[in-house]
Amino acid sequence: MAFLRGLTINYYINVAVTAWFLAQLSKTLLTLVLKKKLVMERMFGAGGMPSSHSALVCSLTIAMARKTGVDSAEFALAMALACIVMYDAMGVRRAAGEHAKVLNKLVFGFQLFSEESENEEDDQLAEELREKALKEYLGHTPLEVLGGMLLGILVAMVFPVG
Numbered sequence: 001m002a003f004l005r006g007l008t009i010n011y012y013i014n015v016a017v018t019a020w021f022l023a024q025l026s027k028t029l030l031t032l033v034l035k036k037k038l039v040m041e042r043m044f045g046a047g048g049m050p051s052s053h054s055a056l057v058c059s060l061t062i063a064m065a066r067k068t069g070v071d072s073a074e075f076a077l078a079m080a081l082a083c084i085v086m087y088d089a090m091g092v093r094r095a096a097g098e099h100a101k102v103l104n105k106l107v108f109g110f111q112l113f114s115e116e117s118e119n120e121e122d123d124q125l126a127e128e129l130r131e132k133a134l135k136e137y138l139g140h141t142p143l144e145v146l147g148g149m150l151l152g153i154l155v156a157m158v159f160p161v162g
Contacts, residue, residue: 011063015159027050053086060078061075063078086145
């Protein structure tokens with residue numbers, strides 16, 4: 001019980017989770033406005049604007065700066081982590097998402113998956129593969145990372161230091 005209490009009163013965790021939650025909520029609301037459809041996957045999924053990963057690590061970095069100072073080892077670790085996470089979001093994860101888009105187009109572009117199939121087995125296979133389509137929203141554009149970074153900084157700056 002003390003462990004759970006410790007988590008709920010931890011300033012750093014509270015700042016980071018708040019920034020993550022607000023980023024995910026923002027993504028969900030942006031999708032609702034742009035697509036006029038509530039997509040709950042956006043509340044927990046990766047990718048999109050703003051980057052929740054960037055918001056989390058940037059809020060944690062600013063929280064560390066505010067509480068321990070910019071000359072502390074904790075701030076240096078948080079800053080290094082933030083740089084790695086944001087670089088990865090724009091690099092490897094974004095590339096993986098782009099690869100997923102191409103692979104999905106290749107797989108679903110074949111004649112086998114056309115709507116005019118007369119073979120029931122082909123239809124069943126096509127449906128199974130559609131359910132297994134690769135996830136395309138993995139990484140972020142630099143603008144999405146910037147949006148997450150700014151949101152994280154804002155959250156950490158307005159969050160009362162505990």
